[in-house]
Amino acid sequence: MPAEPPIRTPHSRLEAYEILAAEWTTPIAGGTDVMVRITGELGPIPERLLDLSRLDALAGISLERGHLVLGARTTYTEIRRSALVREHLPALVEMAATVGAAQIQNRGTIGGNVANASPAGDSLPVLLAADALVLVGGARGERLIPAADFFVSYRRTALASDELILAIRIPRSPGRTVAFRKVGTRRAQAISKVVLALAYRDHGAAAGWSDVRVALGSVAPIPLRFAAAEAALEGARPTPEAADRAAEALAAAITPIDDVRSTAEYRRVVAARVLHRLVRDAGGW
Numbered sequence: 001m002p003a004e005p006p007i008r009t010p011h012s013r014l015e016a017y018e019i020l021a022a023e024w025t026t027p028i029a030g031g032t033d034v035m036v037r038i039t040g041e042l043g044p045i046p047e048r049l050l051d052l053s054r055l056d057a058l059a060g061i062s063l064e065r066g067h068l069v070l071g072a073r074t075t076y077t078e079i080r081r082s083a084l085v086r087e088h089l090p091a092l093v094e095m096a097a098t099v100g101a102a103q104i105q106n107r108g109t110i111g112g113n114v115a116n117a118s119p120a121g122d123s124l125p126v127l128l129a130a131d132a133l134v135l136v137g138g139a140r141g142e143r144l145i146p147a148a149d150f151f152v153s154y155r156r157t158a159l160a161s162d163e164l165i166l167a168i169r170i171p172r173s174p175g176r177t178v179a180f181r182k183v184g185t186r187r188a189q190a191i192s193k194v195v196l197a198l199a200y201r202d203h204g205a206a207a208g209w210s211d212v213r214v215a216l217g218s219v220a221p222i223p224l225r226f227a228a229a230e231a232a233l234e235g236a237r238p239t240p241e242a243a244d245r246a247a248e249a250l251a252a253a254i255t256p257i258d259d260v261r262s263t264a265e266y267r268r269v270v271a272a273r274v275l276h277r278l279v280r281d282a283g284g285w
């Protein structure tokens, strides 16, 4: 077993920023991704670790100026237990219940899921569909990055190496529905083969849906929104014809890969069927 990397535990954001600015160091929150790399079998071992456990500014769930705010250190268990999240974005509670098992839900954090930027990260389609913003900070100041701009290429993000994710800010949007569906090998303890979130505002028979978002994970190198599928549903009612059009548009737009978990063809068919099903559920047919 290789030697454990040295670890620093700052007690304030400023102290953390100073450490990040001075030396290349890997933040560690719940450690459920970082610790998998600690044996060196899956690539280079982090040289130094920055323990985020004492940074209170990264903790807690609150409502602030029209936003549901989740501190970066918020765990899946905290999300599952939060009355605020349940009220304002129940799809996030549903998502949290599908991650790993209790141990992973107790330690794994939303900030870690976003920073890790796996195409299969389960929170990421929900955050994209809900127009979430990622609040990041470092010695040069703080900035807000729309989730849609945060994932740059495979496992690369807009976060600089001397910055931390501080919080996820989700605009409150009364009247918006966000639906979530994850497909894995089994119902629990499975990494996604396809993960999808659909958001819309329903204006009834005359005006149909607006503000449609269709966001997926595990079907491209990064979690993504799919504009063609969104356009097929914008202004539409959740009818069988609209579901067919949206599913076809999605199947044509995604670029899944074959890997150990699934084939590209399976992912393409299933992604389209899942979207179709969510539209059907919304239409009640």
Ligand SMILES: Cc1cc2nc3c(=O)[nH]c(=O)nc-3n(C[C@H](O)[C@H](O)[C@H](O)COP(=O)(O)OP(=O)(O)OC[C@H]3O[C@@H](n4cnc5c(N)ncnc54)[C@H](O)[C@@H]3O)c2cc1C
Residues within 6 Å of the ligand: 026, 027, 028, 029, 030, 031, 032, 033, 034, 035, 036, 052, 058, 072, 073, 098, 099, 100, 101, 104, 107, 108, 109, 110, 111, 112, 113, 114, 115, 116, 120, 121, 122, 123, 163, 164, 165, 166, 189, 190, 191, 192
């Ligand atoms: C058995 C098992 C099952 C799993 N199941 C799932 C699953 O079903 N769905 C799923 O999506 N994931 C799953 N994961 C992956 C993992 O649990 C999640 O990605 C989790 O959210 C990571 O959070 P963490 O706090 O543990 O991150 P860490 O391991 O602490 O960090 C992950 C990455 O993010 C960086 N980081 C963490 N916090 C910050 C921050 N505030 N600012 C900047 N960078 C930061 C770290 O440097 C590291 O690169 C699983 C992992 C395991 C081991």
